[in-house]
Amino acid sequence: MHMLLNTDQSLTQRSEHALKDSFLRQAVQFTTERLREKKEESTNALGDWELWRERGRQIRAHTIQYLDYYLDQFATNVEQAGGQVYFAKDGVEAAKIALEIAKEKRAKKVVKSKSMVTEEVEINTVFEKEGIACVETDLGEYIVQLAKQTPSHIIIPAIHQTREQIAQLFSAEQGKAVSTDTKALTAFARQKLREAFAQAEIGMTGCNFAIAESGSVVLFSNEGNIRMVTTLPKTQIVMMGMERMVPTWEDLEVMANLLPRSATGQKLTAYMSILTGPKRSDEKDGPEELHIIIVDNGRSKQLGDPKFQAILHCIRCGACLNVCPVYRQIGGHAYGSVYPGPIGAVLSPLLNPEDEQVQELADASSLCGACYDACPVQIPLHDMLVYLRERRVKTQGGIEKVAFRGYSAIFRHQATFQWMMKTLRHVQKWSVKDGSRWSSFLSRLPIVQGWVRSRRLPYSTQRSFREQWKMLQKELEEGVDNQ
Amino acid sequence: MKVAIFITCLVDQFFPNVGISMVRLLHRQGIHVDFPTNQTCCGQPAFNSGYTEEARRVARTLLDAFEDADYVVSPSGSCVGMIHQYYPYLFQDDPENLKRVENLIDKTYEFSQFLVNVLKVSDLDATFPHRVTYHPSCHGSRLLGIKQEPLQLLKQIKGIHLIPLPGQEDCCGFGGTFSVKMSGLSSAMVKSKCDHILETHAEVLVGTDMGCLMNIEGNLRQRETSIRVLHLAELLFEGVNAHVT
Amino acid sequence: MNREAFLLHLAKQLGRPEIRNPPKREQIGAPDHWKSFVLPRKSERVDRFCQEARTLGAEVHCFETQQQLQEGLQALLTSLKPQSILRWDHTECPAMIDSVLNRWKSRIVDPIADPSQALHADVGITTVDFAIADTGTLVLCSDEQKSRGVSLFPAHHIAIVDADQIRTRMGEVLAEFRGGKPPSAIHFITGPSRSSDIENDLSIGVHGPAVLHILVKV
């Protein structure tokens, strides 16, 4: 399973590329700012957000710690309600199961609601190879699909598209001009997608939460597309990461308080649907069949690992993206993985440990910890980023390793440290000048080049604190507090 | 009260004035200040890059240096945060040193934290009649929870005009090796930070961590602006002196 | 992968044998103070519900008597001039709605006979099973008489709420479904359908109804 979209480019290249895209940066900053403010407002209004966060963490931690039990209970209850459950160890198997169901139903068209796990298993590609059309029905996802792109935000997928670009896409789809007015664009999508809803044999959704005690699937949406997908087609397929469980209905209340607030700053999304089994035989609408595919795809590797198990607590709210100073500069595509932002920088390397290139995502952070602060279930993403780096350098050599070996050799003894620093000071004296110029020798060092792109070098003509200490101490002892 | 200062490598080598100001301020509070010279660095540069073993070796220097101190005070929330948050991890398999770590954590404070929470002083009788904006550094405010302390100290200063910094909680883009490894990103971040600082029309930017301030000042100097960049200890000391003279 | 193998693998990763009995839990559901939060008076619940729903852009009308509510519904339909109407077959107050709908009989669409017209209906009329004051939410359960599409397909959704159905928090409503077999679909509806996917510009009525009318009998 390759998750990288631009395998020919490194993280640095992709982010440099994004940094040059001023529309993208403006759009991302504007949107994330708005979401962040709205989240803050709505959590402040709650007055006891930290209590809810802590409770959210407790529930998620408990569920994941006993995940096998709750999945078992869930599966039993789904079957009792008349649904079918499948377990897939990876994306390939998950896609295969979905495809078999679709083939059995002789499906020509599948309508989908937004689901990150289906992006992970690249279900659209798999279906399309078999001549089955997949139509994304979330407005943002629909736009991204028409543009032949991938989502750049897990909540607002088309954050990077201008209304002009969207109008162009819609016009091409329609064969005549669609205006750039939001109302007109939305009306077009409503009209167009209604046709798809009516035609599709299969509706495919993700799953925000799955309730173990009743075998229910809980879905949140604002547009109502998820309700369409789960009302019109005869067959419903739910594809869910195996960690989506909550034990009880009571726990759902906590998640329903955390997720919309963290994602969009809403108290509750326009729709929250709790679906248990397919439609009952005497009901007039709803799917006749319900198939639930539970996907591992690298998740179980985190279980039992004290450093990383908590990544499975994630409720995919996107709050960490909105506060991340790195995401806010470059948007989602530069991450080159299905999951962008801090959650992506941690999750993608963890789900794909064999993929060397994905591992570098752990570098896409200044470790400021804003993600942890924002996370409704308190996942210590900033610590995980360090642990990922730790894991990575263990198997790597290179100049950085030599440098840090040197660092530790020098810094572990005060004497070598002092000697080294004195030497560096001399180097600085003849090379950096007043901080505005530096010698050609120094400026060839990549480390200096990186720094001086946007900064002058620090410069000091003073003796070090250490060298001044004796004097200072004497002064203080003698009471001549030299002012 | 015997206080040992943990100067941090950056302040030691590049910003000795910060250390000197801090020592003098503490001295004025009647504190006997000591500087154990066998200290070097908290190990954070290596740790944040994933070099745990290298970080551990350097971290031991601090365990040795501060063994006997009653209190350890440092002008950096980031380095103190390193000790508080990650030393237990570094020494988790080394019970003997882990005990020393716990002991060190219990007595180690960032400068503003120490003044406000331990010494219980926030009014140093300083005067500083300037427009000042404050950047709360990420590690100090998030890892250590230092949110109010620096502001408490600043608010007591006579004549000061404190201007809130827009987007203050956003990282300045320093992140140690991040600033050179991901220099494009880091540059974009420091530019945003400095845009916000300049928006405030402040004369002085004050902070509690020299890593961030060095980064921010680097960009401000490149833009050739005249805004002064001061560590909280420097500003307070200047303010205290202004009052005396 | 079969279920047993899948679950066994998880247990193995977690470093323990499979668990057969429900694991002990200390914290279940919302923080305690929230669990005990109830607005004691009906009028408070009604007020909060109306206020929250209005904030989200729902059109909320309150009526003192059944008679007035019927007149209100009548007036609303007259102003909307619907060409096609969907409604729940049987509701808790069928006679009440039906007597109003008598005048519009010819406009009522049978979703089974004419699914495509149902999909483009102008108005959908439902009652509700519960409402939530804290969030201004309607709770609709599906069953053989209460189909899912009525509150979803039309451009206007008219929901009729009795003040006694209004609870304070979501948790009270969720508790009603514990234990027994829940309905195949429970929809929590909070305001009209919305999206901000196009340049952050809020648009109302994407796939679901653009207008949500709530008629409350207090």
Ligand code: SF4
């Ligand atoms: S890591 Fe936390 S903040 Fe980020 S998406 Fe997951 S739950 Fe939300």
